[in-house]
Amino acid sequence: MKKRGFEIVSKYHNAGLHLPQRQTIASAGYDFECAQDIVLPSIWCMNFVRIFRLIRNSHELNERDLELAEKVLKPFLVPTGIKAYMPEDEVLILANRSSNTYKRNVTLPNGIGVIDSDYYNNEKNEGEIYFQMINYGVRPLKIKKGERIGQGIFMPYLKADNDEPVQRQRLGGFGSSGTRNEE
């Protein structure tokens, strides 16, 4: 019987992806691979450009500068082509690999990623898992399809007394459950 695990999302069925794997007998994390060749832009490049321009022209930042900077400073969503199923009282925690910070200057700006069990097969993106990543090194970073980018750890979670979920059905991810002004 199926309990917890990983599947490839439909649009990647013929892409030759591998399911996440643990690397050693006692590794807690399942390593995820990148689903496509991508380039993570450096968040500093734009800052250098801005500083050079400011020094040269001593002009104020204009709307175009800010729009460009915003594009680069936004976390990059690295696709995995993978969805995860698990019992309702479990969560998959996405964590960075230590080597990403130590060797590649790549960090997860959200600290950890929380993959809820009801994200699986959601109607918007089928539950595809993305790693939000920022390259804080000075050079753009090429990541090849199949390179290991991060890890996922299945965990049980606890509920508070008189727990009442506000909304029963998850529609998607990254803000899809937002109902209040601040979201």
Ligand SMILES: O=c1ccn([C@H]2C[C@H](O)[C@@H](COP(=O)(O)OP(=O)(O)OP(=O)(O)O)O2)c(=O)[nH]1
């Ligand atoms: O690094 C991440 C974090 C989240 N997710 C997906 C799975 C998760 O179930 C969903 C929602 O994540 P979260 O609850 O952290 O974000 P939110 O901003 O609260 O969005 P929502 O309103 O959809 O819950 O987005 C990812 O693919 N990668």
Ligand SMILES: [Mg+2]
């Ligand atoms: Mg949420």
